Amino acid sequence: MIKINIKNTKRIPDIVIEERLPKYLRALSRMYENGTLERVSSEDLGKTLNYSAAQIRKDLSYFGRFGKQGQGYDVKKLLDRLRDILGLQNRQWNMALVGVGGLGKAIMGYGRFAPQGFKIVAAFDQDPAKVGKKVAGVPVRDMKDLKDTIKEENIQIGIVAVPASSAQSVIGKLEEAGIKAILNYAPITPQKGIARIQDIDPVLKLQSMTYYLKQTEQSKK
């Protein structure tokens, strides 16, 4: 049996994709826009992000060799490379939002999606009174049109902004319609299904901070 020597591609830790690369991108974008710096070292980038220099070099090394020894990284080049890796280079991702209540409306009005290439192109609600109206310029549709609209509008990402009680069922419907990525604002942990899901719950974040606040309170006594 002949063994072909494939380049030993090490597994990329999840946290690199899920947390750090997007943060690198965010920091570099800012540097680039401010136009202060043409090159950046792992040390510098680490300082602005509270990571070790080694961490940053290691993370980037999973995807290639972008730096120049003795010089650091070219900001523009690294930026482009990160956008490419994350699937953000020269393209737009279309999103469908479900649940046009207070939270849903706020999400539709959030100003940072579009400039980053994420566009909410459709909205859905189960309440007939809301269907047909427009929110942030987008017509609210009936849930029964979910599947068709997702195909027609070439939607790849779903946003869930419904109450906890209906969230799991809405996620199921999105998955049935072929959605593979969901941003979930409902306060539940969805059952594992087909789609990749990212949860947003500010209350959970507050609840972890109160743990530490409580500790400090007590140590004062």
Add this chain to the structure above:
Amino acid sequence: MIKINIKNTKRIPDIVIEERLPKYLRALSRMYENGTLERVSSEDLGKTLNYSAAQIRKDLSYFGRFGKQGQGYDVKKLLDRLRDILGLQNRQWNMALVGVGGLGKAIMGYGRFAPQGFKIVAAFDQDPAKVGKKVAGVPVRDMKDLKDTIKEENIQIGIVAVPASSAQSVIGKLEEAGIKAILNYAPITPQKGIARIQDIDPVLKLQSMTYYLKQTEQSKK
């Protein structure tokens, strides 16, 4: 020298506090409200949260022994214990929001803070045109009143909803005013300071998902 044998308290991993305990609490609250279950096993809880049973037992064991062998955990009792650990038992946390723009207004209208014991009791903006008006029943104040209001209103948590460009400086002002916990909606990574900070940026979450979406797209070709 006499050695006192203190119980070997193992360090609690950060992720237990920062992620899992609040999720346990959220899931148990829901179970309790639905009233379906009086007891729950680590296996059951794990299934609803996509964690292993061992993980849950280990996490809880850092704080004591709450379960009964052969029976599992009493939902109500565990719920109370978790609330106690996280500093949520019979108390309210007061919060101050800075930045009454579109995002800030949406946060002030978010319906899940108050029922969980988190109350926005003051709002601040640097724009004189906004100062004096009310948003969601809360008067908007001048930034120069930050420190005094935080003392007077017994505020422990800050919420930052200003643009990236002023976020770091606002965080500094909150820290100067004695704030030890901040929920940061601005798209920056703050420099390490006195306060504990939790960041919320839905764009980062989307950007990690597109990485995987892109992979699937390519494997189809």
Add this chain to the structure above:
DNA sequence: GTATGTGAAAGTGTTCACAGCG
């Protein structure tokens, strides 16, 4: 019998430290 609590083993992620390139 059944499910917890927990040391020990396995697995995963981070830091070290230095060879090597610009």
Add this chain to the structure above:
DNA sequence: CGCTGTGAACACTTTCACATAC
């Protein structure tokens, strides 16, 4: 000579597996 890229060492986290308690 400075800073990257990277194996190797280290640190941390999760899972295993079983003695223990109800």
